[in-house]
Amino acid sequence: MEGHVVLKRVQAIAGTPTIDDTNYASTYYIYNDLGELVCVIPPEATNRLSTEFFQSGATNSSKEAFLQRWAFRYKYDARKRMVLKQVPGADSVRMVYDKRDRLIFTQDGNQRLVNKWAYTVYDGLNRLIISGVYKHGSALTHAGMTALVNDPVNGIGHHETYNGCRIKPWIHRNCISTEIFCQQV
Numbered sequence: 001m002e003g004h005v006v007l008k009r010v011q012a013i014a015g016t017p018t019i020d021d022t023n024y025a026s027t028y029y030i031y032n033d034l035g036e037l038v039c040v041i042p043p044e045a046t047n048r049l050s051t052e053f054f055q056s057g058a059t060n061s062s063k064e065a066f067l068q069r070w071a072f073r074y075k076y077d078a079r080k081r082m083v084l085k086q087v088p089g090a091d092s093v094r095m096v097y098d099k100r101d102r103l104i105f106t107q108d109g110n111q112r113l114v115n116k117w118a119y120t121v122y123d124g125l126n127r128l129i130i131s132g133v134y135k136h137g138s139a140l141t142h143a144g145m146t147a148l149v150n151d152p153v154n155g156i157g158h159h160e161t162y163n164g165c166r167i168k169p170w171i172h173r174n175c176i177s178t179e180i181f182c183q184q185v
Contacts, residue, residue, distance in 0.1 A: 025046075042070070081097050105119050
């Protein structure tokens with residue numbers, strides 16, 4: 001991989017110490033075959049790799065728990081858009097895009113517990129005009145929300161239209177009935 005940083009080290013103690021993960025704060029960057037950043041292992045996690053991740057009794061479950069607690073992780077779709085971001089110690093954030101590659105839904109771990117998604121509505125010039133919280137009637141996976149967005153009949157249009165007095169969000173016509181009214185001047 002050309003041009004990608006895979007290791008960044010900063011000297012942690014004074015003098016001229018041996019170059020290793022104890023004397024230097026080391027951050028590892030891991031990329032997939034397409035060159036997309038998929039994992040960042042910060043210095044504290046680097047110090048714990050040999051005792052918690054690479055130990056002889058480590059299982060896939062314990063390794064996953066280690067990564068969830070200590071690593072930054074990212075996933076991308078076929079269009080190279082980030083669809084999942086996980087920071088250390090937190091549940092992942094899911095991201096859904098429309099056909100014009102605009103981020104329109106996000107969901108963090110707390111929202112996932114109550115079936116809510118944050119949404120953004122754009123106008124025809126890609127300007128943000130409305131944002132809010134959408135509550136779905138049941139749990140909806142990332143794939144489920146993506147399918148809902150891309151549904152050719154009941155899905156989301158490309159942008160909002162404005163008739164001078166009323167804005168009706170295009171977000172899934174069957175689920176969100178929010179209308180925003182303005183006064184005519």
